[in-house]
Amino acid sequence: MDEAVVHISGFRMDFGAVTVIRDLSFDVRAGETFGFLGSNGSGKTTTIRALLGLYEPTAGTLHINGRPFKPEHGGRLGYLPEERGLYKKEKVMDVMTYFGRLKGMEKRSARRWSLEYLERVALADKAGSLLDKLSSGQQQKVQLGVTIMNRPELLILDEPTKGFDPVNRRLLIEIIGEQKQAGATVVMVTHQMDEVERLCDRVILLKDGTAEAYGTIDEVQNKYGGRIIRVKYTGTIPRSPHYDVVLEETNYAELSITDTTDEAAILKNLIDAGVRVRSFTTTKVSLEDIFIRVYGDQNIPTSSLPAAPPATNALVGEEV
Amino acid sequence: MVQHNLGTVIGFEFVRTVTKRRFWIGTLSVPIIMAVVFGLIFLSNTTTDTASQAQSSAEFTLSYTDASGLITPQDAALFGARPAESAGAGIQDVQSGTVEAYFDFPARPDTEVVRVYGADKGIFENGKYAAVAQAMLTRAVEQKIGSAELSTLATGKAQIETVTYDGTQESGGLGSVIPPLVFLVIFYGLIVLLAGQMLNSTLEEKENRVTEMILTTLKPTTLIAGKVIALFAIGLVQMIVFLSPIVIARLLLPDQLSPAVLDVPPLIFDPVRITIGFLILIGGFALFTTTLVAIGAVMPTAKEAGNVLGVMMALIFVPFYAVALVVSDPHSGIVQIFTYFPFSAPVTALLRNGFGSLNSLEAGIVIVILFVGATVMLRIAVRLFQYGSISYTSKVNIRTALRAGSRHAASDAAPTTPAP
Numbered sequence: 105m106d107e108a109v110v111h112i113s114g115f116r117m118d119f120g121a122v123t124v125i126r127d128l129s130f131d132v133r134a135g136e137t138f139g140f141l142g143s144n145g146s147g148k149t150t151t152i153r154a155l156l157g158l159y160e161p162t163a164g165t166l167h168i169n170g171r172p173f174k175p176e177h178g179g180r181l182g183y184l185p186e187e188r189g190l191y192k193k194e195k196v197m198d199v200m201t202y203f204g205r206l207k208g209m210e211k212r213s214a215r216r217w218s219l220e221y222l223e224r225v226a227l228a229d230k231a232g233s234l235l236d237k238l239s240s241g242q243q244q245k246v247q248l249g250v251t252i253m254n255r256p257e258l259l260i261l262d263e264p265t266k267g268f269d270p271v272n273r274r275l276l277i278e279i280i281g282e283q284k285q286a287g288a289t290v291v292m293v294t295h296q297m298d299e300v301e302r303l304c305d306r307v308i309l310l311k312d313g314t315a316e317a318y319g320t321i322d323e324v325q326n327k328y329g330g331r332i333i334r335v336k337y338t339g340t341i342p343r344s345p346h347y348d349v350v351l352e353e354t355n356y357a358e359l360s361i362t363d364t365t366d367e368a369a370i371l372k373n374l375i376d377a378g379v380r381v382r383s384f385t386t387t388k389v390s391l392e393d394i395f396i397r398v399y400g401d402q403n404i405p406t407s408s409l410p411a412a413p414p415a416t417n418a419l420v421g422e423e424v
Numbered sequence: 425m426v427q428h429n430l431g432t433v434i435g436f437e438f439v440r441t442v443t444k445r446r447f448w449i450g451t452l453s454v455p456i457i458m459a460v461v462f463g464l465i466f467l468s469n470t471t472t473d474t475a476s477q478a479q480s481s482a483e484f485t486l487s488y489t490d491a492s493g494l495i496t497p498q499d500a501a502l503f504g505a506r507p508a509e510s511a512g513a514g515i516q517d518v519q520s521g522t523v524e525a526y527f528d529f530p531a532r533p534d535t536e537v538v539r540v541y542g543a544d545k546g547i548f549e550n551g552k553y554a555a556v557a558q559a560m561l562t563r564a565v566e567q568k569i570g571s572a573e574l575s576t577l578a579t580g581k582a583q584i585e586t587v588t589y590d591g592t593q594e595s596g597g598l599g600s601v602i603p604p605l606v607f608l609v610i611f612y613g614l615i616v617l618l619a620g621q622m623l624n625s626t627l628e629e630k631e632n633r634v635t636e637m638i639l640t641t642l643k644p645t646t647l648i649a650g651k652v653i654a655l656f657a658i659g660l661v662q663m664i665v666f667l668s669p670i671v672i673a674r675l676l677l678p679d680q681l682s683p684a685v686l687d688v689p690p691l692i693f694d695p696v697r698i699t700i701g702f703l704i705l706i707g708g709f710a711l712f713t714t715t716l717v718a719i720g721a722v723m724p725t726a727k728e729a730g731n732v733l734g735v736m737m738a739l740i741f742v743p744f745y746a747v748a749l750v751v752s753d754p755h756s757g758i759v760q761i762f763t764y765f766p767f768s769a770p771v772t773a774l775l776r777n778g779f780g781s782l783n784s785l786e787a788g789i790v791i792v793i794l795f796v797g798a799t800v801m802l803r804i805a806v807r808l809f810q811y812g813s814i815s816y817t818s819k820v821n822i823r824t825a826l827r828a829g830s831r832h833a834a835s836d837a838a839p840t841t842p843a844p
Contacts, residue, residue: 189633
């Protein structure tokens with residue numbers, strides 16, 4: 105489980121004068137599902153493309169299974185790129201068989217597997233149709249099928265649920281889960297935080313070309329407060345070393361607990377300070393909250409944000 | 425695995441092209457159009473010959489005057505012609521309907537115009553007057569010469585066969601020129617028919633956003649090489665389809681289409697020139713294909729790529745503007761430039777090979793240039809495709825893409841060392 109399938113260290117990516125990735129290092133371990141998070145334009149897709157040899161990195165080491173990725177090395181990779189597309193003027197079955205063959209399958213088994221997959225995703229009747237006759241969601245399902253052909257060892261999914269309706273999104277999540285069960289290492293680039301919390305073992309948050317946070321879901325949640333207290337009140341919330349006020353609206357506030365003080369002690373402090381508490385609930389900070397805090401910081405007072413990471417990678421309970 | 429993937433790419437590219445209805449419509453339309461055109465020409469020529477013969481033996485009332493003295497009354501009687509008193513009377517007879525035509529043979533028919541006047545029978549049938557006048561004059565001349573054979577020779581219809589020697593070896597003449605020139609025809613056919621497809625072959629991956637999927641599945645070299653080989657195979661299929669009507673016609677009508685009837689000299693197949701022609705064809709095709717594929721990799725859309733296609737096509741037609749020079753003075757400076765400049769070399773060298781003015785050393789140099797050029801272009805095409813085709817909507821910066829390729833090659837050698 106500790107073996108790194110993906111190893112990235114000291115990665116820097118410049119496009120002309122623009123630095124997209126400043127200094128990025130992380131590992132993805134065998135068998136885990138890894139969430140690669142970041143706002144639009146933060147460099148997630150760039151990192152994936154550089155990892156897969158589609159971009160030449162300005163500096164750094166990007167390895168899959170201990171060496172730079174090359175398709176001819178023979179490792180079973182399933183890659184669903186952000187830019188979706190297949191040969192639109194060809195038949196669904198022909199395209200799937202073609203990719204199956206390129207991934208090392210026999211023609212007959214590629215066709216059989218494709219048919220089974222198409223039946224599962226309710227597209228069996230489209231096997232002989234041209235791809236451009238399918239809806240965009242149907243095309244995405246075909247592309248997912250192509251991605252997971254021949255039991256990939258490493259599955260890299262760049263925004264896999266993009267363009268799927270809720271029903272098909274559930275199907276897709278189910279399929280990804282099956283791949284994980286079958287032993288695949290999964291790297292997911294996504295903005296769907298609920299999916300990340302449900303599926304991922306570890307995550308990395310990319311910001312300003314470096315890792316804002318990196319670790320297990322719990323570790324990242326703990327970094328950003330771990331526990332959140334939601335208070336409805338009248339009066340003035342006092343400042344305290346035991347918590348940060350991360351959100352303050354009229355008669356409502358969210359407090360992020362910064363130490364081991366328990367919630368009851370904080371409630372007592374508030375009451376002692378003259379605050380009339382009408383509602384007091386404790387919850388774990390969600391990844392979505394963290395995402396909004398990290399990437400939507402123009403709406404949040406700077407003083408209430410967690411300390412910015414050092415120039416090198418910010419790590420949560422991990423070492424590079 | 426690489427070989428397996430190469431075979432898979434060739435198979436996929438070939439099958440998906442030849443199973444398309446539009447491919448067969450396009451391919452079959454060429455021999456069909458050719459058959460229709462040649463059919464019309466044949467029909468027209470046959471009809472014209474028949475009409476001409478019919479007109480020359482057409483019977484109608486006519487009168488004539490002959491200042492040359494060539495037409496004897498006996499010859500005239502054969503055509504039912506009677507002498508007119510004068511030109512004016514002859515024309516008046518035509519106008520009054522007494523006779524249908526009047527011929528005015530001048531004193532010097534070889535230099536002066538024979539005037540023919542006739543009743544209007546329509547633009548096509550009016551031709552019979554001139555045909556009969558010509559027939560009267562020909563017969564009169566034959567009578568003067570006194571021999572039909574001599575008359576034939578006098579009209580320049582003698583059959584002449586030329587035999588030339590290169591030392592003691594018979595050099596073959598036109599019969600040895602035709603076989604190696606077939607490679608030139610095939611080269612033109614392949615390029616003209618497939619250029620658009622060559623250009624679009626990598627554009628398709630780009631426009632359909634398949635690039636990332638495909639580049640993480642197989643080597644770009646395998647993909648490009650597979651596409652080039654598939655295109656060549658597709659071109660050969662088209663050439664076979666184009667040639668099939670000729671072969672079928674030859675098999676069905678062996679007597680009517682024999683070389684003797686078609687006035688084609690016996691063909692001589694010089695193995696050296698055939699081999700050279702074949703190698704130049706392969707090298708030239710590979711060079712043009714890889715170049716067009718590279719262009720396709722850097723262009724964002726088929727429309728923009730089409731603008732460059734015109735330039736490439738011009739390069740293969742330029743040597744034809746100097747074809748007389750290529751044939752008559754193959755060692756002139758301009759022909760030498762055309763011979764060794766990679767993109768004009770195939771046509772120029774195939775022409776010179778056909779006419780026997782390309783010696784073995786020159787042929788060897790041209791073949792090396794073409795194959796080395798094709799290899800270099802293949803590498804460039806691969807790099808541009810690998811590092812450029814991911815720029816889906818914008819034109820690729822060629823220098824950046826090639827530089828990226830070089831850095832990648834360096835990092836392959838030392839994978840743990842950061843690239844410069």
